[in-house]
Amino acid sequence: MKRFILSILVGLLSINFIFAFEEITVSGSTTVLPIAQAASEDYMNTKKDISISVRGGGSGVGITSLIDGRCDIANSSRKIKDKEILQANQNGIKPKEYIIAMDGIAVIVNQTNPIKNLTKEQLKSIFTGKTSNWAEVGGKNQKIVVVSRDSASGTFEAFNTLVLDEEKVREDALLDASNKGVATIIEKTPSAIGYIGIAYLSKNTKAVDIDSITCSKQNVLNNSYPLSRNLYMYTIENPKTSVKDFINFILSQKGQKIVTETGYIAIK
């Protein structure tokens, strides 16, 4: 009996040695999640000894876990806040920033809405509640239904800085906690307007031009489209080599191809 248990133990231990994984934990923004997921799958196919676990949770969660040492890479759709850098410094961590891709925010309306173009000012006045009828911006005589993201999400934060200049969204704006959710509401509500990441555009949603510039990847990349932003990955200042290697993989030609495949805009 004793020998039997012993042999099982030895067996288990040797299994452990054969699959000596090095673990990388990635956590954070759900906007960056598809990139990190696809990249990690590709990376793990080439490097069998590395195991990458990718979690969502949101930009704030990612950066917090990096500060607490609970993850190696934090995905974020916004730049790290001064407050967070301060907290990191208190924990003896200096966050290092990598821009890994770009994202455009598409402003979407219902298919039946004849509106084709909005200026950034019109957009701001719609979302802050100064404009409340589509007729005021050249559309049908219809009350505008504003759909926004939860005010803590990275997409909202980007929209807030890019369009609203920190002014408050009208208080009766509808809220949804995901890009897909916003798209579904717009699809079902004739007079609604909302915003989502470019990757979530489908044939059922209609994106309007901003300042007469089409919401397209090229226009985001050449910085002419007004609603575009960088996507980040953060690590500690001197991460383990496997983490550095993974980031380099994402920034490489192959990694940037994955960025394009997941619907975002490659930076190179």
Added chain:
Amino acid sequence: MNRLLTKKQIIYTKELIYKYILAILSLTSFICLIGIIVILFKNGIPTFKFIGFFDLFLGKFWYPTYNPPDFGILPLILGSIWVTFGALLVCIPLGVGGAIYIYEIAPIWQKKILKPTIELLGSIPSVVYGLFGMIIIAPLLQNIFKNIPTGLCALSASLILGIMAIPTVCSISEDAFSSVPKNMIEASFALGANRWQTLIKIILPAAGSGISTAIILGINRAIGETMTVLMVAGGATIIPTSFLQPVRTMTATIAAEMGEAVYGSEHYHVLFTIGLVLFAFTFIFNIIAEIITKKYKIKLGQGI
């Protein structure tokens, strides 16, 4: 003789071990509850260091991430209350009415179909209810009330939450009917009352407190529901004045914002305070339900 004693001792020790294992198991849930309460208070109380009690509970604006932020949770509390009240209007007639039918009128074969079906309603995941509300109920409401801008409103959330609370209300009411002593019912028949009179004059009053318990547990079910209201209620942080307006509940706010709130920030603490308010609501309702149940048992001569 000696050997028998040791056997007895072994049995005794075994029993002791089982006893302690089971005690630890049941203590675990108690410890979990205490842990949750401690964490709620520890993270929720610091809120009052930076915002006054009345500013928080009577504040009309919820802009937690702006500078300076507004942390008024009155719209959220009222949103929860409106949606829960609406859900009650749906689930009381359907749940209690259904229970009366199953208990008193339905033939056995119908009982056999109805009971499990209603219980099945309770096992559908809330996301599925949310999807149903978003894709079917909301566009439907928009077609019925032509002049509302969106179907995602307090009414659609109430309808769905009401349906979700039916299994709770129905099965507990049905239990209440079943525990009405048979001799009371037989006495009523013996006095010449018909089925309807017996139902109204004897069974309903006798099961009254059981039904109240069912309704209160239904309230708890509706007020604590998160995913469905997040998807269906619209999520506007306004003080509701009509059922056709979008509203945001306390649960939906926590679910939507906790993931992105900066750890340890004011926003983070306020979200915990909202959790505390929710906990207070359900705690009070649970205690009321407990008191009513006790009284009712005594009234029917089943208690101490």
